[in-house]
Amino acid sequence: MTADASADMTDPLADVAWEPGVAKPDPILVADNITRQFGGLKAVDVDHLEIQRGVITALIGPNGAGKTTFFNLMSNFDSPDTGTQTFNGKDLTNTPAHKVANLGMVRTFQLTKALSKMTVMDNMKLGAVGQKGESFWRALLPFTWRSQEKGIETRAAALLERFKMAHMTDEFAGTLSGGQRKLLEMARALMVEPELVMLDEPMAGVNPALTQSLLEHVTQLKDEGMTVLFVEHDMDMVQEISDWVVVMAEGRIIAEGPPATIGENQAVVDAYLGAHHDAPLEWEDETDGDDVTSAAPADGSSEESS
Ligand SMILES: Nc1ncnc2c1ncn2[C@@H]1O[C@H](COP(=O)(O)OP(=O)(O)OP(=O)(O)O)[C@@H](O)[C@H]1O
Ligand SMILES: [Mg+2]
Numbered sequence: 001m002t003a004d005a006s007a008d009m010t011d012p013l014a015d016v017a018w019e020p021g022v023a024k025p026d027p028i029l030v031a032d033n034i035t036r037q038f039g040g041l042k043a044v045d046v047d048h049l050e051i052q053r054g055v056i057t058a059l060i061g062p063n064g065a066g067k068t069t070f071f072n073l074m075s076n077f078d079s080p081d082t083g084t085q086t087f088n089g090k091d092l093t094n095t096p097a098h099k100v101a102n103l104g105m106v107r108t109f110q111l112t113k114a115l116s117k118m119t120v121m122d123n124m125k126l127g128a129v130g131q132k133g134e135s136f137w138r139a140l141l142p143f144t145w146r147s148q149e150k151g152i153e154t155r156a157a158a159l160l161e162r163f164k165m166a167h168m169t170d171e172f173a174g175t176l177s178g179g180q181r182k183l184l185e186m187a188r189a190l191m192v193e194p195e196l197v198m199l200d201e202p203m204a205g206v207n208p209a210l211t212q213s214l215l216e217h218v219t220q221l222k223d224e225g226m227t228v229l230f231v232e233h234d235m236d237m238v239q240e241i242s243d244w245v246v247v248m249a250e251g252r253i254i255a256e257g258p259p260a261t262i263g264e265n266q267a268v269v270d271a272y273l274g275a276h277h278d279a280p281l282e283w284e285d286e287t288d289g290d291d292v293t294s295a296a297p298a299d300g301s302s303e304e305s306s
Contacts, residue, residue, distance in 0.1 A: 013052055013244050018257035018265075020247075021048040028053040028196050028227050029074065029105070034083035035251075036069055043069045044080070045251040051196070056218065056228040058238040058259065061248035062272055067231045068110055070248065071200050075107045076100050087196065106189040107198035110231070112181040116174025120165060123173050123184060124156035125149075127191030152191070159187040163217065179210035186217060197221055199230040203237055215241055235263075247271065 012025050027050035036044040044066040051057050059067050072078035074085055076097045084093050087105050095103070115123055160166045163183045168176065173184060182202055189197060202218065203211050219241055221228050232238050238245060238259055245262040247255040249271035255262060262268055 020253040020256050024050040024052040026053045029087050031085045032083055034080045036080050042251050046253055049253055051229055053227050055243040056222050056241055057244045058242035059231045059246050065248040066251040067248055068200055071107055071198055101192050104195035106194040108185045108189050110200040112185050119170050121169045124188055125152055127188035128152045159190055163187045179206035182206055196227045201231050
């Protein structure tokens, strides 16, 4: 890809070494010595990780690597056994999850959490109210509430429009397809006007007809100045939209680098070969057809489906 509007700026990661835990020029999120143990299993063991502001970072790794647990820990849906994370320089150790969202960091879930017996609009409102603890209490005061609810509804309607779901505003979320729920969840996450959006497998279970538009929505977040951190197993999507890739295996960060190079990293290849991964790892870059290809086991040898 050559110069388009978004490529005008020089790549902020161009001079960053391809090493796990490497420092970034302008990190929005920094994790230090984060560990989380479940029984005898150390699900997460991250010495140091920095997420660069204003770019799209993909977090990849075999099943069970600890990606979702790491998301839970960063967003304070779960507490680490050790370690701290800072967001915009602020230590989040004692910040409850809804306040983390309030500060500008939201996440979506691998299994969507749309409330099926509520309408799409009510789900959207919950994105604002449910994540903003204080405004829920303020909402009990009728005068402030009325003007605030109007603002919330306007924003929700605009987001539903943007995600092409306006016609579903009054439908129950339970009637939506898997892909539409993913869209609803992404739209709902944007209700708090976040700076950092963390998406846990946004494309999983999505009808192929919807994936391209989902990809465009993710790219659009970046174009609007947001930072995106997303977990994804589909390497074509990772190659297509990410600026940087972080690889996790057995709880640790084992590699980092630009998407075109990451498949050539031996530690990454070994991690995927060693794991009983449920999808083949394919690295060929179909969009450019240039020299940024492959590395991972040549055709077929990684196709073990366990
Ligand atoms: N609440 C829990 N209690 C016990 N073990 C857990 C819990 N949550 C996660 N684990 C274990 O921690 C490890 C990491 O799980 P996690 O869900 O974070 O992996 P993941 O990288 O998101 O995998 P996937 O790609 O399959 O979504 C796994 O071995 C999992 O079984
Ligand atoms: Mg997961």
